[in-house]
Amino acid sequence: MLQFIKKLFFVVFxxxxxxxxxxxxxxxxxxxxxxxxxxxGEDFGIETVCSSVDYNxxxxxxxxxxxxxxxxxxxxxxxxxxxxQENGYPPDDIGVCTDVVWRxxxxxxxxxxxxxxxxxxxxxxxxxxxxxxDDKIDFRRVVNLRVFFDKYAVELTTDTSQxxxxxxxxxxxxxxxxxxxxxxxxxxRDGRVYIIHNGGQPVREEDxxxxxxxxxxxxFDASVIPDDVLVAWxx
Numbered sequence: 001m002l003q004f005i006k007k008l009f010f011v012v013f014x015x016x017x018x019x020x021x022x023x024x025x026x027x028x029x030x031x032x033x034x035x036x037x038x039x040x041g042e043d044f045g046i047e048t049v050c051s052s053v054d055y056n057x058x059x060x061x062x063x064x065x066x067x068x069x070x071x072x073x074x075x076x077x078x079x080x081x082x083x084x085q086e087n088g089y090p091p092d093d094i095g096v097c098t099d100v101v102w103r104x105x106x107x108x109x110x111x112x113x114x115x116x117x118x119x120x121x122x123x124x125x126x127x128x129x130x131x132x133x134d135d136k137i138d139f140r141r142v143v144n145l146r147v148f149f150d151k152y153a154v155e156l157t158t159d160t161s162q163x164x165x166x167x168x169x170x171x172x173x174x175x176x177x178x179x180x181x182x183x184x185x186x187x188x189r190d191g192r193v194y195i196i197h198n199g200g201q202p203v204r205e206e207d208x209x210x211x212x213x214x215x216x217x218x219x220f221d222a223s224v225i226p227d228d229v230l231v232a233w234x235x
Contacts, residue, residue: 031201031202031203032203032206032207032208033202033203036188036189036207037189038186038187038188038194039186039187039188039189039191040185040186040187041164041167041185041187043187043191044163044164044187044191046163046164046191047164048167048168048185049063049167049219050063050064051063051064051169051221051222051223052221052223053221053222053223055108055109055110055222055230055232056108056109056232056233057109058109062108062169062220062222063167063168063169063170063219063220064168064169065104065107065108065109065169066104066105066107066108066169066182066220067104067168067169067182067183067184067185067196068104068107069103069104069105069106069107069108070100070101070103070104070107070181070182070184070196071184071196071205072103072107073095073099073100073103073104073196073198073204074100074196074198074204074205075204076092076093077204078090078092078093078094078095078099078198079093079094079095080094080095080096080198080199080200081094081095081096082095082096082140084136084137085136085137086136087136088113088135088136088137088139089113095198096140096198097142097179097180097181097197097198097199098139098140098141098142098145098180099140099198100180100181100182100196100197100198101145101171101180101181101182102139102140104169104182104196105220105233106233109232109233110222110230110231110232110233111231111232111233111234112139112145113135113139114135114231114234115148115229115230115231116135116138116139116144116145116148117133117135117138117139118229118231119148119151119229120133120138120144121133126147126151127144127147129141129143129144130144142173142177142178142179142180143177145173145180146173146177146216149171149173149216149218149220150216152220152225152229153171153218153219153220153221154218154219154220154221154224155216155217155218156170156217156218156219157217158214158215158216158217160192160193160209160214163187163190163191163192163193166183166192166193166217167183167185167193167219168183168184168185168193169182169183169219169220170182170183170217170218170219171183171216171217171218171219171220172195172214172216172217172218173214173215173216173217173218174212174213174214174215175212175213175215177215179197179199179212180197181195181196181197181198181208182195182196182197183195183196184196184205186205188207192207192209192210193209194206194207194208195207195208195209195212
């Protein structure tokens, strides 16, 4: 009887490992639920690229300001909620992927909302998805941000294996123009950058490039952008 119980226990335990534990572990690793050590560019001999612009004159260059603003949003962990907001800006405790971006730009002193709205007003033909201009929501749509960044940001490689070409504060748009995020200065053991984004996932600053297909990679270099395009944060 005791031998039978031991065999039964072994069978049950094996089934548990195969059916529950291993798939669960793979899923946890896939969605970055298990904390892993992260690295900096310096660990791979990658020099940090700094912006020549400090738009809000706070002593921190634009790229780092955008990164830190996005990280603050990630650490705040707003509930995923893309509902229309009467004043345009959602409260700090809710948001979607595009809110990570404008909050990052806000931290650098830019009003992405009014830069996008101004461009839509001046060049409506460039924004075919905007049938009725609305500054309260247009800047929170990935398709509109893609048009804006296609026009004014520096377009970079989408090849994630070129690890030295990816820098904190860069902007990335993913497949189908439905998701956007900010590049982190944290990296995997292979040198691949983390992405700061909000898709409702538990971990907001994570190794997302292993499962997200990048279709656009930008750097917002204000030094090469006409002054009349830039709008300072209104707050």
